Amino acid sequence: MDSFIYALVLSPALTELLPKSGLKNAPENVALAGSILFALFLVGWGLSFLWGPLADRYGRTRVLAATVLAYSVFTGAAALATDVYQLGLFRLLAGIGIGGEWALAGTYVAEAWPEDRRRMGAGYLQTGYYFGFFLAAALNYTVGAHFGWRAMFLCGLFPVVVSVLIMVRVKEPQKWKKSAVVHSNQRPLAQIFGAKYRRRTIVNAALLTVAIIGLWAGSVYEPSAIITLAKKGGVSLVQASKTASIGTVILSIGTILGCLVAPILAERLGRKKALAFYFAGMAACIVLSFGWAFYLQNGLHIFIFTLFFLGFFGGNFTLFSLWLPEQYETSVRATAFSFCTSFGRFVGAGVNFLIGAMVRHVGTIGKPVACTAIAFGVGLLIIPFAKETRNEPLPD
Numbered sequence: 001m002d003s004f005i006y007a008l009v010l011s012p013a014l015t016e017l018l019p020k021s022g023l024k025n026a027p028e029n030v031a032l033a034g035s036i037l038f039a040l041f042l043v044g045w046g047l048s049f050l051w052g053p054l055a056d057r058y059g060r061t062r063v064l065a066a067t068v069l070a071y072s073v074f075t076g077a078a079a080l081a082t083d084v085y086q087l088g089l090f091r092l093l094a095g096i097g098i099g100g101e102w103a104l105a106g107t108y109v110a111e112a113w114p115e116d117r118r119r120m121g122a123g124y125l126q127t128g129y130y131f132g133f134f135l136a137a138a139l140n141y142t143v144g145a146h147f148g149w150r151a152m153f154l155c156g157l158f159p160v161v162v163s164v165l166i167m168v169r170v171k172e173p174q175k176w177k178k179s180a181v182v183h184s185n186q187r188p189l190a191q192i193f194g195a196k197y198r199r200r201t202i203v204n205a206a207l208l209t210v211a212i213i214g215l216w217a218g219s220v221y222e223p224s225a226i227i228t229l230a231k232k233g234g235v236s237l238v239q240a241s242k243t244a245s246i247g248t249v250i251l252s253i254g255t256i257l258g259c260l261v262a263p264i265l266a267e268r269l270g271r272k273k274a275l276a277f278y279f280a281g282m283a284a285c286i287v288l289s290f291g292w293a294f295y296l297q298n299g300l301h302i303f304i305f306t307l308f309f310l311g312f313f314g315g316n317f318t319l320f321s322l323w324l325p326e327q328y329e330t331s332v333r334a335t336a337f338s339f340c341t342s343f344g345r346f347v348g349a350g351v352n353f354l355i356g357a358m359v360r361h362v363g364t365i366g367k368p369v370a371c372t373a374i375a376f377g378v379g380l381l382i383i384p385f386a387k388e389t390r391n392e393p394l395p396d
Contacts, residue, residue: 013149039349044095046345051100052338056188061170064104068163070097075156103338110325111173123263179330188335209344210379229300254308258315270390281313283376291370326389
């Protein structure tokens with residue numbers, strides 16, 4: 001939810017904070033500042049790979065609770081920002097927190113759920129993330145529209161309750177308890193680059209980098225694109241913001257369905273073919289939405305329609321929640337998951353700087369974002385080098 005709260009309130013937040021930071025409140029400056037702030041968020045997310053070794057050493061639940069607490073506190077703190085520099089700092093720190101959640105939650109589900117339900121568990125886990133998108137859109141439609149962007153960030157404090165519940169109610173998986181006794185003195189970060197895991201770690205990190213570049217570019221710029229198209233049609237800023245919330249809901253519904261379908265396709269086609277299907281779909285939908293619909297004379301409704309399919313193929317992240325734990329043993333699983341899902345954030349940060357510069361240069365969001373479809377073409381070339389794990393049990 002945090003990421004889409006940020007995406008939805010970005011324009012009004014920067015509109016207020018840029019003049020207070022001594023910068024002109026021009027559209028190109030808003031776009032560039034937004035790209036830089038999001039790049040900082042991705043850098044923070046990249047730094048979150050440090051949570052993995054901690055989880056392999058001290059347990060899944062305690063470290064997961066710490067990640068939830070960190071991102072929640074710093075998301076709420078963003079409501080107190082008085083300039084863009086403070087907002088950037090809070091986004092960096094929130095990124096460090098939120099980045100560990102996916103890896104640790106994915107690791108926990110893989111280890112705690114029975115083998116016959118583990119695969120669908122990955123799909124259920126990922127839908128929770130996108131239900132957060134839906135909730136963020138609902139909050140923006142109500143709280144954000146009436147009380148402004150600061151109130152939206154304050155809503156990000158709610159997961160503190162989740163952090164407490166994790167500590168009190170969630171037990172460590174037995175797989176980790178057994179492994180912790182045997183492998184307590186190992187160095188998991190070094191192991192995932194040892195002879196046994198080096199190739200798959202590099203390939204997995206590369207595939208995650210592709211997914212991050214494409215999905216985040218499309219989904220983060222989606223609210224701004226809708227607001228631009230709505231204002232072009234003569235709609236007020238308030239109504240345009242509500243329309244962006246509707247677009248986010250449609251994107252979220254598509255993604256939730258994509259998440260639920262992904263484990264089924266992974267079982268029938270195999271992990272590699274399923275990912276190729278999702279990558280090809282993402283490339284096509286990014287081009288259709290940002291490269292074509294965005295430039296139509298009355299393209300708002302068509303653009304929103306394409307968001308459903310963009311969301312569906314964005315469900316490719318579920319495949320990684322299912323696939324990554326199957327490739328590593330328990331003693332290094334959280335470290336490998338954290339590294340592979342975090343490394344691409346650094347590259348994504350650089351790409352966001354590049355997109356922001358392109359937006360400022362060409363004066364439009366559409367074409368620069370559409371270019372990120374190229375990343376999925378590269379991803380399709382990398383997939384054959386990945387390890388297929390269909391029908392294989394979770395390794396001990």
